[in-house]
Amino acid sequence: MLEKRSVSGSHSASCGFWWRRAGIKLIKLSLRSLILAVCVNERRPFPPPPCSQSSGGGSTLLGYIGIDTIIEQMRKKTMKTGFDFNIMVVGHSGLGKSTLVNTLFKSQVSRKSAGWARDEKIPKTVDIKSVSHVIEEGGVKMKLTIVDTPGFGDQINNDNCILLPWPHAPWFHWEPISKYINEQYEKFLKEEVNITRKKRIPDTRVHCCLYFISPTGHSLRQLDVEFMKRLSHSVNIIPVIAKSDTMTVEEKQEFKQRVRKELEMNGIEFYPQKEFDDDMEDKSDNDKIREAMPFAVVGSDKEYQVNGKRVLGRKTAWGIVEEPTNHRSLCALARLLPRSHLQDLKEVTHNIHYETYRARRLNENGGLHPICDTQDSNL
Amino acid sequence: MLEKRSVSGSHSASCGFWWRRAGIKLIKLSLRSLILAVCVNERRPFPPPPCSQSSGGGSTLLGYIGIDTIIEQMRKKTMKTGFDFNIMVVGHSGLGKSTLVNTLFKSQVSRKSAGWARDEKIPKTVDIKSVSHVIEEGGVKMKLTIVDTPGFGDQINNDNCILLPWPHAPWFHWEPISKYINEQYEKFLKEEVNITRKKRIPDTRVHCCLYFISPTGHSLRQLDVEFMKRLSHSVNIIPVIAKSDTMTVEEKQEFKQRVRKELEMNGIEFYPQKEFDDDMEDKSDNDKIREAMPFAVVGSDKEYQVNGKRVLGRKTAWGIVEEPTNHRSLCALARLLPRSHLQDLKEVTHNIHYETYRARRLNENGGLHPICDTQDSNL
Incomplete structure (x- = not known):
């Protein structure tokens, strides 16, 4: 069973383990196993290194222990409990928000698909609607909530309308969204400070906000800049260029570069944020993603038969355009969203955005006090 | 990639998913995938079921999404951060506590191995000493802390000495231990209510207490009963019969049965506690463990050459006794401790014992108030 164990030099070299931050050094003793005595004794000074069967002040593991089975144990727990993931989509009507979400999750998960009439009127103010x-898949259950924001950006006709009255002023557009995001943090915080807590706090916090940029080919609108500037510190924003099939390859590249430049000029930090890269490996992976952003996407949630196979695509006058596998940007987004960064999006939301909200909330008005609420606890 | 997806009937049938507790039903739509619309909309009543490409009110997934990759994402995170595990060993001197821990973790991890002289005097009161x-193993790093309690049970000569003065009264034996366990909960609680919290709170809470019962062949001592009775509600106790090679097979079976009966009569709940079984699958697995408890163990941390192979064993006048693979009880404990219940021990400690302490603490004296401590936060 010894074969299962290995000490990977790259792992210990590449990242900031908590014991390294605490000033504890890991000493490699053999290629197969390592162990280091670290004294945290309550009463005595640091003792000499442990007695050892191998020379060099450490000891070698004599057989397989099973520490790495923690992964399998965690897998079993996750299979039993499932997990929550909440995505918000923001962008004016007609940008294909619902279609893109359906494309990413290969099913009719969007609000519009869930029985909301496609011919509903565009609301005069921003509305927040969600469907779960x-x-x-593979025995793992996810409760996916799509939070839609109909009415966002729809009543603005002028990019420089910041001084115009309701409903033209941009803040009428981001304020209900910001309020919703904070309400979810507040809900979580209230559950967290309860004296009798739920074993598992329901997580309605927005883990990811897909922001849809119009494929104008020109530049970002003032509302785009203002929205992302204000909300990038409270939610993970992933900007996407909507309906990018309306642009030629050159136009798309040029527009992407312009948007990236504008985001940088305005100090807008989109996800994955540079400052939260855990280590060099993370940085290298995320740099590639950041370079490809904003993703220029086209959604397609209709199913067609092509050469006898069921495919998702868009039927145009020129034939069926197969989407998901061939569209690089969409693939990159699909890789990022469900396949590689789901857990990280949840962790950044919890460790950074929620913690920022919590600290601000506890600092104001003497903070929140624990509440004795025994009604629906499932401890 | 579709092959990766499956809906296991046994999973959804066997356990209490959170959405089932919330009254949400999962509807199976196909053998390969399932999806169910659940409305959590803020403003409108429950909408009709989602538009669907398959009949029956649900929709089929059109391709692989990647939800199950969350397991791989969690694995990567765990490999990077590592985890803490803290074991306390309690029992009077000479019962082989250090040896057993060394045996379980196949290395010299105990306090005595870490440079503490074997000939140190038995303290007059219970001392708490820990070594980390x-x-x-397999790229996963664990910070293992062994908390030793030298002096426990050593000054008691009489099983009915409850009224005798210090250091004979049993409460002088469990009180320092109970105090230590609660101090760790208090440390964690203080970190948790801080306004600026650490991204990862150092976990010094005792996840498991191995309680060593003397292989007397008679019955439990009063101290054993009192200790386990008092501490079983604040820590996961795993009772073990120490040095069981001093008993014949029949004596061992008889003693195990007697101990089990006494534990039951005294209402002592040891780990894994029946009330925390998650589902029928859990119950069935844990019933087998409970039936085999208390484990009658023999530790062996010396290495010998047997038929050209390195083995752990005990060298007696009758030859070398190979231990770890042949000893059923030890194997069961080794399976339970590092290989199957590590994560569960951590979760029961956090969700049950720590939560009980926290609720009690917040109820008394108006509770703890958030502290602004920015000194060593690594947010």
Whole structure:
């Protein structure tokens, strides 16, 4: 069983383990196993290194212990409990928000698909509507909530309308969204400070906000800049260029570069944020993602038969355009969103955005006090 | 990639998913995938079921999404951060506590191995001493802390000495231990209510207490009963019969049965506690463990050459006794401790014992108030 164990030099070299931050050094003793005595004794000074069967002040593991089975144990727990993931989509009507979400999750998960009439009137103010689904894949269950924001950006006709009255002023557009995001943090915080807590706090916090940029080919609108500037510190924003099939390859590249420049000029930090890269490996992976952003996407949630196979695509006068596998940007987004950064999006939301909200909230008005609420606890 | 997805009937049938507790039903739509619309909309009543490409009110997934990659994402995170695990060993001197811990973790991890002289005097009162090691296996790093309690049970000569003065009264034996366990909860609680919190709170809470019962062949001592009765509600106790090679097979079976009966009569709940079984699958697995408890163990941390192979064993006048693979009880404990219940021990400690302490603490004296401590936060 010894074969299962290995000490990877790259792992210990590449990242900031908590014991390294605490000033504890890991000493490599053999290629197969390592162990280091670290004294945290309550009463005595640091003792000499442990007695050892191998020379060099450390000891070698004599057989397989099973520490790495923690992964399997965590897998079993996750399979049993499932997990929550909440995505918000923001952008004016007609940009294909619902279609893109359906494309990413290969099913009719969007609000519009969930029975909301496609011909509903565009609201005069920004509305927040959400719909949840439970999706299972490989035995893992995810409660996916799509938060839609109909009415966002729809009543603004002028990019420089910041001084115009309701409903033209941009803040009428981001304020209800910001309020919703903070309300979810507040809900979580209230559950967290309860004296009798739920074993598992329901997580309605927005883990990711897909911001849809119009494929104008020109530049970002003032509302785009203002929205992302204000909300990038309270939610993970992933900017996407919507309906990018309306642009030629050159136009798309040029527009992407312009948007990236404008985001940088305005100090807008989108996800994955540079400052939260854990280590060099993370940085290298995320740099590639950041370079490809904003993703220029085209959604397609209709199913067609092509050469006898079911495919997702868009049927145009020129034929069926197969989307998901061939569209690089969409693939990159699909990789990022469900396949590589789901857990990280949840962790950044919890460790950074929620913690920032919590600290601000506890600092004001003497903070929140624990509440004795025994009604629906499932401890 | 579709092959990766499956809906296991046994999973959804066997356990209490949070959405089931919330009254949400999962509807199976196909053998390969399932999806169910659940409305959590803020403003409108429950909408009709989602538009669907398959009949029956649900929709089929059109391709692989990647929800199950969350397991791989969690694995990567765990490999980077590592985890803490803290074991306390309690029992009077000479019962082989250090040896057993060394045997379980296949290395010299105990306090005595870490440079503490074997000939140190038995203290007159119970002392708490701990030593930590970082062990790596399969790329996963664990900071293992062994908390020893020298002096426990050593000054008691009479089982009915409850009224005798110090240091004979049993409460002088469990009180320092109970105090230590609560101090760790208090440390964690203080970190948790801080306004600026650490990204990862150092976990010094005792996840498991191995309680060593003397292989007398008679019955439990009064101190054993009192200790386990008092501490079983604040820590996960795993009772073990020490040095069980001093008993014949029949004596061992008889003693195990007697101990089990006494534990039951005294209402002592040891780990894994029946009330915390998650589902029928859990119950069935844990019932087998409970039936085999208390484990009758023999530790062996010396290495010998047997038929050209390195083995752990005990060298007696009758030859070398190979231990770890042949000893059923030890194997069961080794399976339970590092290989199957590590994560569960951590979760029961956090969700049950720590939560109980926290609720009590917040109820008394108006509770703890958030402290602004920015000194060593690594947010």
